[in-house]
Amino acid sequence: MRLSRPLVLAGAAAGLIALAAVAVAVIWTLRSDDPNLLTEAPAIPTSAPAGVDASPTEEPATSQIIADVDLPDGVRRFVVAAGESSAKYVVEETLSGLPATAVGTTTDVTGEIYLTSDGLFDSLESKFLVDLSTLQTDESRRDNYVRSNVLQTSRYQYAEFVIESVDAFPAGYVEGDEASLTLTGTMTIKDVSLPITFTVLARQAAGTLTATADTQFNMSDFGIDPPQVALASAKDGVVLQIVIIAREPAS
Secondary structure: OOOOHHHHHHHHHHHHHHHHHHHHHHHHHHHOOOOOOOOOOOOOOOOOOOOOOOOOOOOOOOOOOOOOOOOOOOOEEEEEOOOOOEEEEEEEEEEOOEEEEEEEEEOOEEEEEEEEOOEEOOOOOEEEEEEHHHOEOOOHHHHHHHHHHHOOOOOOOEEEEEEEEEEOOOOOOOOOOOEEEEEEEEEEEOOEEEEEEEEEEEEEEOOEEEEEEEEEEEHHHHOOOOOEEOOEEEOOEEEEEEEEEEEOOOO
C-alpha cells in the first residue's frame, strides 16, 4: 500500500519533532547541574591534599592580601588555603524553554582572617578574594562568555569580601564543635561595593579553621546584566557558597 506524499511528510515531521524533543531533554539533563551545596562546616583536615602545604609560611598568591604584621597578644591569624578552599555560584536559567541550573566553581580563593577569643579582631582587615577568571561550569563556551562579557575578568579579576562584623560568636567555644555565625561586610564585584551578609557554619581546632558561608544576591545589584544568548537566558538571582579552609602560619 502506497502512502500519499502528505502523509509521508507529516510522519517525517512528527519524527523530527519527537527527535528534537528528545534532544532538548538530553541537553537539559546534561546542562542542569546539581548544586551539591554543603550543609555543614567541613571537618578539620588531618592532612593537606598532595602538593598543598598544611602549614603555610608564605603570603597568599595575591598582592591584595596584607603583608606580615606583628600581632597583639591574643590575636590569631588564619590564612585561607588556596586549592583547598572554594567558591561556588548557582544560577537558575532557561535552556530551550526548559528550566536548568548553572553551577560554577573555583578553588582560587585566598585571604586571611584575624580572630580573638571574643570573635573578629577589627583593627586588622579580614577578607577573602575569589579569582573570577578561573570560575568553571560544565560548558566552556558559557565560561568564556561570562568571563569576557559578563564579569570582564581581564579588568576585574577578583570578587572581594571584607568582613566587618561577626555575630553569634559563641562564648567559651569548644574546639572542633560546629558554630553558627553571621558575617556582615562589604562585597565588591567589578567596581560596585555593597553590604552583604553570609550565614556561616564554622569550626576550629589545632590551628585550622573551616567554614561554609552562604549568601544570595542579584547580579543587577552589582550592575551586571544576566546573560542572555540564543536558546539560553539566566535569571538575576545568584546563590553563592564559599568554603574556607584556613590555617595559622607556622611561627
